[in-house]
Amino acid sequence: xxxxxxxxxxxxxxxxxxxxxxxxxxxxxxxxxxxxxxxxxxxxxxxxxxxxxxxxxxxxxxxxxxxxxxxxxxxxxxxxxxxxxxxxxxxxxxxxxxxxxxxxxxxxxxxxxxxxxxxxxxxxxxxxxxxxxxxxxxxxxxxxxxxxxxxxxxxxxxxxxxxxxxxxxxxxxxxxxxxxxxxxxxxxxxxxxxxxxxxxxxxxxxxxxxxxxxxxxxxxxxxxxxxxxxxxxxxxxxxxxxxxxxxxxxxxxxxxxxxxxxxxxxxxxxxxxxxxxxxxxxxxxxxxxx
Amino acid sequence: xxxxxxxxxxxxxxxxxxxxxxxxxxxxxxxxxxxxxxxxxxxxxxxxxxxxxxxxxxxxxxxxxxxxxxxxxxxxxxxxxxxxxxxxxxxxxxxxxxxxxxxxxxxxxxxxxxxxxxxxxxxxxxxxxxxxxxxxxxxxxxxxxxxxxxxxxxxxxxxxxxxxxxxxxxxxxxxxxxxxxxxxxxxxxxxxxxxxxxxxxxxxxxxxxxxxxxxxxxxxxxxxxxxxxxxxxxxxxxxxxxxxxxxxxxxxxxxxxxxxxxxxxxxxxxxxxxxxxxxxxxxxxxxxx
Amino acid sequence: xxxxxxxxxxxxxxxxxxxxxxxxxxxxxxxxxxxxxxxxxxxxxxxxxxxxxxxxxxxxxxxxxxxxxxxxxxxxxxxxxxxxxxxxxxxxxxxxxxxxxxxxxxxxxxxxxxxxxxxxxxxxxxxxxxxxxxxxxxxxxxxxxxxxxxxxxxxxxxxxxxxxxxxxxxxxxxxxxxxxxxxxxxxxxxxxxxxxxxxxxxxxxxxxxxxxxxxxxxxxxxxxxxxxxxxxxxxxxxxxxxxxxxxxxx
Numbered sequence: 001x002x003x004x005x006x007x008x009x010x011x012x013x014x015x016x017x018x019x020x021x022x023x024x025x026x027x028x029x030x031x032x033x034x035x036x037x038x039x040x041x042x043x044x045x046x047x048x049x050x051x052x053x054x055x056x057x058x059x060x061x062x063x064x065x066x067x068x069x070x071x072x073x074x075x076x077x078x079x080x081x082x083x084x085x086x087x088x089x090x091x092x093x094x095x096x097x098x099x100x101x102x103x104x105x106x107x108x109x110x111x112x113x114x115x116x117x118x119x120x121x122x123x124x125x126x127x128x129x130x131x132x133x134x135x136x137x138x139x140x141x142x143x144x145x146x147x148x149x150x151x152x153x154x155x156x157x158x159x160x161x162x163x164x165x166x167x168x169x170x171x172x173x174x175x176x177x178x179x180x181x182x183x184x185x186x187x188x189x190x191x192x193x194x195x196x197x198x199x200x201x202x203x204x205x206x207x208x209x210x211x212x213x214x215x216x217x218x219x220x221x222x223x224x225x226x227x228x229x230x231x232x233x234x235x236x237x238x239x240x241x242x243x244x245x246x247x248x249x250x251x252x253x254x255x256x257x258x259x260x261x262x263x264x265x266x267x268x269x270x271x272x273x274x275x276x277x278x279x280x281x282x283x284x285x286x287x288x289x290x
Numbered sequence: 291x292x293x294x295x296x297x298x299x300x301x302x303x304x305x306x307x308x309x310x311x312x313x314x315x316x317x318x319x320x321x322x323x324x325x326x327x328x329x330x331x332x333x334x335x336x337x338x339x340x341x342x343x344x345x346x347x348x349x350x351x352x353x354x355x356x357x358x359x360x361x362x363x364x365x366x367x368x369x370x371x372x373x374x375x376x377x378x379x380x381x382x383x384x385x386x387x388x389x390x391x392x393x394x395x396x397x398x399x400x401x402x403x404x405x406x407x408x409x410x411x412x413x414x415x416x417x418x419x420x421x422x423x424x425x426x427x428x429x430x431x432x433x434x435x436x437x438x439x440x441x442x443x444x445x446x447x448x449x450x451x452x453x454x455x456x457x458x459x460x461x462x463x464x465x466x467x468x469x470x471x472x473x474x475x476x477x478x479x480x481x482x483x484x485x486x487x488x489x490x491x492x493x494x495x496x497x498x499x500x501x502x503x504x505x506x507x508x509x510x511x512x513x514x515x516x517x518x519x520x521x522x523x524x525x526x527x528x529x530x531x532x533x534x535x536x537x538x539x540x541x542x543x544x545x546x547x548x549x550x551x552x553x554x555x556x557x558x559x560x561x562x563x564x565x566x567x568x569x570x571x572x573x574x575x576x577x578x579x
Numbered sequence: 580x581x582x583x584x585x586x587x588x589x590x591x592x593x594x595x596x597x598x599x600x601x602x603x604x605x606x607x608x609x610x611x612x613x614x615x616x617x618x619x620x621x622x623x624x625x626x627x628x629x630x631x632x633x634x635x636x637x638x639x640x641x642x643x644x645x646x647x648x649x650x651x652x653x654x655x656x657x658x659x660x661x662x663x664x665x666x667x668x669x670x671x672x673x674x675x676x677x678x679x680x681x682x683x684x685x686x687x688x689x690x691x692x693x694x695x696x697x698x699x700x701x702x703x704x705x706x707x708x709x710x711x712x713x714x715x716x717x718x719x720x721x722x723x724x725x726x727x728x729x730x731x732x733x734x735x736x737x738x739x740x741x742x743x744x745x746x747x748x749x750x751x752x753x754x755x756x757x758x759x760x761x762x763x764x765x766x767x768x769x770x771x772x773x774x775x776x777x778x779x780x781x782x783x784x785x786x787x788x789x790x791x792x793x794x795x796x797x798x799x800x801x802x803x804x805x806x807x808x809x810x811x812x813x814x815x816x817x818x819x820x821x822x823x824x825x826x827x828x829x
Contacts, residue, residue: 090310090365091365091369092306100548101549103499104553110542224373266375269370270359273363273370273371433691435691437678437702440670440674440678441686444667444670453649454653455658455678455745456681462686469688
């Protein structure tokens, strides 16, 4: 029994991990706490719904179109709302702005598609039995997409020119600026790649449980907890934190009931913030940097 | 309604306007105040007016707890801690069914009674609300003019400098939280008999954001801001109703207007319509760390 | 008045302050000089409690203050002016100074409601003192101007007035002359001399301007690499070969 819950948790956590990884990229590079990430997430799911169910272009082109438009949305948010904010502005401003963007987009979606849950993929899922555990086809896809994107992101960050740029800017923006690195390009990369990861997670989630306009906030809040839990300054930690959070939530459901999931999630956030603000895998900042 | 949101706006302004702290947990005080008052009335048959001190005290103690992270955490992390509190308390409202009846909410909250005189008509509630909000304005006005308020603003501008002058920043922050919690609790106690029914969704994260919207639109760091903010924000649904937009769409359109106003105000007039303190103030290089 | 005994502070592997002992006498103006990164500002941070020494002891008026929180050290009579201008930018000049006075009953919110007379009386005398300090630093027409709108030199004067209004016995001034024009420097030096001679304060400066050192100080410590290399009268220290090497590279 416990293995079933762990596997379910791993698959749910894979989605948190993707969203959190995107959020972490954006946060580290731009210092924006991007709650409107949730709007990108919701939009991706609804775009997929729009293209896959209302047109006849086929599943693969619909997915590609949805991902591309969601990425564009994320980039435009930065271009028009975050990038013009002056450096050194109180952090309150980008946070409230991002909530404003989130509210506007999500309510536009609700106006267009209604507040109710939409189902993308009706019917019974094919399942596999691996030992004592039952895995649905979608769960298998979720887990493998996560593994693939996680590896790809790690490789890109480590070895590609753009990955090095992102790491340099997030490590020390002032220094990177002084060295003449292209900060604008780093922002563009972070927002596009980060939004892409969230959009992928949204599409996978929509396949499994459908969508409603408010799915993005829940996903983003979980991603925030995952990012803080794992460690803000380490990209991989956000993804791992997401997977761990998924497993913990699933085990809470097993032991008590699903209603206590969010209470436990936010209790974790509080405990981590108070006792280990650098996260599980984050190193403590040196005193001079504080 | 106006008076209740005015009190919420005034109390949040103590934190956001005077201390520069973005708290996403303001609906917690509002909700806990409402639940304490409603439960005491229903379960113990207490008079509304006797429940007020309990509501206020309960929220003040809670404010003490919520203030603690603000002493250690800065900016984003403080905001996250309040977000966690908000979600945690919402979850408790929702799941502690033996006390709060969870999602079913508490129904049949009786009207306040004073010396046999029953407050049940809308205009009677307005008078009652007017008295309470006038008291809240009096308190906030005193604080605005007092050395206490001045030191709060100083801590907002440069906490280390204030500490180097011997100010106990922690004590000031906790005091502001406790006062804000108390005022918000009274607002909560008011809403319970006014709509005679409360459930957890009345006090969710959206509600915290709604209160922030009032302050950002109206203005931070003085008294006029929350007044004009509350007025404008509550005017919008009335205008929509006047334009006879169907109810289902009106809720979403209202939200969209609020969201757009938030973004535009922060961009064009970050101190709000009548505020004194621009939320966009550039921090000194020291205070940024 | 103030003594540091074998104080050491590491940052990671770097010894920012290494076994430093200093002694500052009452009613004297002392200075700490040295190249950038010598550990001067770190010493100030250790004295006023922003940093905690790894080892060693700090005695203020013969009482140990090592490891006390900064606000406690401040209330013992320690005042500090920062290297860069630091003011409460959105508050007016007058408010900046009104803030500084210690033991203000109005800072307890309850007193505004239950003892308004006490608050008002204190505030009235505070206002008189604050205006006196604004006059003292020659900023009398700036009362209602937000501190953030002042020029650099004026901000420095305001910071100085605020420091004085806090009535410290011991003043740590981090580069009071940096970034200020020569007339203003003369003005500030006069103020420093006046507070020592007339008010009986004790002052420690961090300074790079040698003419300032020669003009006002009684005792100079020269630091390099986190250690005190030499100390004595300003003339002696400035004549020292090591000081020349550090500053001129010869």
